[in-house]
Amino acid sequence: MSTAWNGRLWKPILRWQNTPTVWKRTMATAVKSTPELSNRQKFNQLQPSPSIFSKLEKLGFGELRRTGRYAALCKVVSKNKDQKQTLEPNYKFPLLQFFAGAMIPTSIPEETVPEVAFVGRSNVGKSSLINALAESSTVRTSDKPGLTQQLNFYSVGRLFTIVDMPGYGFAFVDEDKRRLWRELMETYMTKRSTLKMVYVTIDARHGLKVGDKDFLAMLDKNRVPFQVVLTKCDLIILPTLARRYMMLLSDVNNYRHARKEVALVSSRTQSGVNQLRKEILRTVGNLRSEKYYVEKTERQKAKQEDRRK
Numbered sequence: 001m002s003t004a005w006n007g008r009l010w011k012p013i014l015r016w017q018n019t020p021t022v023w024k025r026t027m028a029t030a031v032k033s034t035p036e037l038s039n040r041q042k043f044n045q046l047q048p049s050p051s052i053f054s055k056l057e058k059l060g061f062g063e064l065r066r067t068g069r070y071a072a073l074c075k076v077v078s079k080n081k082d083q084k085q086t087l088e089p090n091y092k093f094p095l096l097q098f099f100a101g102a103m104i105p106t107s108i109p110e111e112t113v114p115e116v117a118f119v120g121r122s123n124v125g126k127s128s129l130i131n132a133l134a135e136s137s138t139v140r141t142s143d144k145p146g147l148t149q150q151l152n153f154y155s156v157g158r159l160f161t162i163v164d165m166p167g168y169g170f171a172f173v174d175e176d177k178r179r180l181w182r183e184l185m186e187t188y189m190t191k192r193s194t195l196k197m198v199y200v201t202i203d204a205r206h207g208l209k210v211g212d213k214d215f216l217a218m219l220d221k222n223r224v225p226f227q228v229v230l231t232k233c234d235l236i237i238l239p240t241l242a243r244r245y246m247m248l249l250s251d252v253n254n255y256r257h258a259r260k261e262v263a264l265v266s267s268r269t270q271s272g273v274n275q276l277r278k279e280i281l282r283t284v285g286n287l288r289s290e291k292y293y294v295e296k297t298e299r300q301k302a303k304q305e306d307r308r309k
Contacts, residue, residue: 048242060271089293094157096134102151111194114284115161120201122167125231132267160284198226220255227259234266
């Protein structure tokens with residue numbers, strides 16, 4: 001009887017004691033079942049400001065569709081567009097010429113004029129961008145990753161030097177060669193007193209990858225000034241480009257030695273190239289007044305007309 005009574009007595013008590021445990025388990029299951037947003041979903045939730053869209057339109061990357069989703073935003077962007085905007089002159093580089101290549105640190109040429117270097121993951125359009133900036137086809141380009149396998153030095157008239165660096169990350173080379181490239185690049189970037197800026201090219205379709213972040217951290221640690229350049233910006237739609245630009249602006253703020261502005265370019269359409277050309281001239285201390293470039297452009301047009309006659 002005692003046993004039966006104890007059984008009847010303790011059953012409800014046991015159920016009462018287990019209730020908090022069951023409740024905790026239920027809540028834990030509910031928390032786990034709440035889906036965490038993926039990186040893509042977080043990216044798509046970004047809301048770029050009208051000023052970002054205005055900037056991208058001014059650079060030549062298209063306009064927002066006047067659909068219901070973007071109708072209100074289009075009105076704000078249109079107001080910004082209606083404001084008087086001055087057209088910038090066409091900035092020009094002198095003739096681009098290859099003059100040296102270096103596969104080992106000891107073959108790097110002596111320091112003379114200011115230098116800027118271009119680097120990026122393989123196949124992000126780095127060499128094509130240099131050609132677009134110089135309005136030439138001097139730099140070899142290829143769809144196959146890993147074409148640039150040394151430091152290539154190009155003189156830009158007598159003003160400054162552009163250095164085309166090997167791509168980091170994936171390339172059709174073995175690990176030993178990639179290690180030698182890394183050592184060569186780090187030696188050049190950390191020891192070169194004439195190096196004014198490293199332009200890190202990033203594919204706008206993909207944004208910063210782990211290898212890119214590691215490379216930027218290395219530059220920042222060694223106090224090397226750098227700027228992120230988004231390439232192939234014509235290959236994604238305007239809202240996606242605006243989100244990518246917005247995210248990159250936030251990322252570069254984490255680096256002390258990064259220029260806090262992200263450049264956007266398309267080598268195919270030339271959008272943004274003239275503006276980057278202007279920034280490079282300013283960086284190397286060779287940017288002249290707007291009047292100089294306007295007059296130079298007018299003289300070139302007059303010569304072309306004379307040739308046609």
